Structure formats: C-alpha cells, structure tokens
Amino acid sequence: MSVKKIEFKNVWKVYAAREGDALEEIKRSRLCGAPAPPYVVGVEDVSFDINEGEIFCIIGLSGSGKSTLLRHINGLIRPTAGEVIINGVSIKELSDARLLQLRSQKIGMVFQHVALLPNRTVTENVALGLEIRGVKRAERRQLAQEALERVHLPQWGAFYPDELSGGMQQRVGLARALVTDPEILLMDEPFSALDPIIRRQLQDQFIEISAKATKTTVFITHDIEEAARLGDRIAIMNKGKVEQIGTPQDILLRPATPYVREFVSHVTLLDKLVAGDIMQSNSEIVHSANVACDGGSIDAETPVAEVIRRGISGTGTLLVSRGGTNVGMIGREEILTFLTMRPDTDR
Ligand SMILES: Nc1ncnc2c1ncn2[C@@H]1O[C@H](COP(=O)(O)OP(=O)(O)OP(=O)(O)O)[C@@H](O)[C@H]1O
C-alpha cells in the first residue's frame, strides 16, 4: 500500500495584489465566457498525490507553473485556494514556527544554480543546514563528509566552491540537501545548466543515491528523457494545469493530449520500455499464440530495442513470457505501431 506523502487538493495560485478577489473574477469570467482578467494564473486547480518514496517528475514548458507548484510544498508560496497536505497535515494549519521546522528538518532543496557561499569551504557549505540546527562541529564535519562521499566528492571538502566545476558544485548542492537526511527532496531543474555528459553522470549518481535512501523526491525538469530516466511517475504541466500524470511508460506510449505528444515525439530513449509495455496481451490471442508464435519466445522484461531488433530481423511473431507464463505476443504490427507512434525513436 502506498502512503500519501504530499497531496495537492484543488490548488490555485493567482499572482495578484488581492488574490482571492482576482480568483473570483477569473472564475466568473470563465463561467460567462468573458475576456480573461489581467492576472497571471501560476497554478490552476491542481489535484494529485505524491507517494512516499516516489521520484515524481514535473515537466512542462517555461512558465507552465512547475516552480510555483513546487514552492507550495515547503510553504514558500501559499495557495490562493485549495490545500497542500504534507504527511497528512495541511500546511495552512501550521504555525510559522512549525512551517520553519518542516522546511529545515523534513525538506531538502536543490536548484538549477546552487548558491554556495564563496568564502566557506565545501565541507562548511555542506554542513550549513546542520549548523542552523545547532549540531556540534565534530559531528557536522562527520556528516558533511558522509554526504560528500554519497555524491562522489570525498576529497573536495577543504576546497572552496570556485575551485570546483559547475557539475561538482551541483553535487555539493545535492550533498548540502542530503546532509540533514530530509524525508522530502525538492529539486528544481538541478541538472539543467550542465552539459549532456555531466548531466547524464549526475542522473546516474542520483539514481544510485535514491536507490539507497528512500526519500520522496519531486524533480522538475524541461527534459522528458531526464523525467523518463528518473521518474517513477511524471506529471506534465501546461499553462498552470496538470495535463497528464502517469508512469514513463504511460506517458511515452499513451500521450493523452497533443501537448504531451509534442513532448514525447522527440524522445530517443528506448531503455525505459520493455517487451511487456508494447505487447498485445489479449488472453485469447495469447492462448492461440502458444501454437502460432513462430518467432520464438522473449521475456517480458526484454528492453524494447532488443525486441525491435529481433522482430525486424526475424520472420515470425514473438511470444512474450513472464516467470514461465505466457502473457502476450509481439508481431510486426505491434512493433510498427510502436515505431510510427514515436517517429523520432532511434531504430
Ligand atoms: N512572483 C511572481 N509574480 C508574478 N508572476 C509570477 C511569479 N512567479 C511566477 N509567476 C508567473 O507564473 C507563471 C508560472 O511560473 P513558474 O515560474 O512557476 O513556471 P515554470 O514552469 O517554473 O517556468 P520555468 O521552466 O521557466 O522555470 C508564469 O507566467 C510566471 O510569469
């Protein structure tokens, strides 16, 4: 059973001097089809849950409301309407002191450009959150060192930030967020400013770190490939609204709207999908396929790139099995459907 860690319930954020009045005006104008009043709607009526331990990615074009939504989680932004619930408690029920406590003890943040203090060493930067909590110096150093080891920078503690490359500084930022062992990690385009190779390395390290520590992570990115590599689920935002939520497989294979389709049409990534994702699983067909599948058998977890290779080079239909049981089949039709649905995939 998955436990709800973060809940958004009909959250709106309108940027205006009198937010409540502005929201009423917006709703009224929509009802009667009048021209939209001149307010910026950052987030529009968003409702969904993020489960404990999940890596939840949010993607969308610039200005679609990703950062606005994320900042609601640590209470940096208060919703104009609706509720944000963390660990079962609505943020609006929290006093300022409890909110501060939530932010400093349960939540870690990493941004696109980490702001490291230039006159402090890497270790001191990483230990900042511990210092604020009043942890003693020796313990701070010990914990900071452990965090630096987790991001593969164990020997850089005594250096100053400007002696490190951009990618290394991002890793220091991640170590700084991890050092207090937060339950929730909020990451707002943490790798976006880095070149592709470094970025991929950081993604790999992040996957490794996440596998060891079960944190709930909300990860914003512009990049669907990054979202598909890292995310257990992905939400796609458009003009303040969530347009689709699903697993990477759902999003890549079944884009719900033209906007989502536009995002996934450029994906060259096949390693997230396996035979089980593209097979035909109608039980009657599978049953008859026992006899008819002349292309051989393939495990349901086989990467789709391998399926395509076998499907194209072979002549017959592939039988798909999981744990010794036949669960589906993949013929030329399934492969063609998959390839034509996503015309830019590397074949
Ligand atoms: N403090 C603010 N005051 C007024 N409008 C704001 C404010 N912050 C954000 N907005 C507006 O709200 C909308 C959503 O912005 P937001 O920063 O959440 O988008 P984003 O998806 O994070 O974009 P990006 O990918 O560029 O970071 C935009 O139209 C933006 O101009």
Ligand SMILES: [Mg+2]
């Ligand atoms: Mg943003």
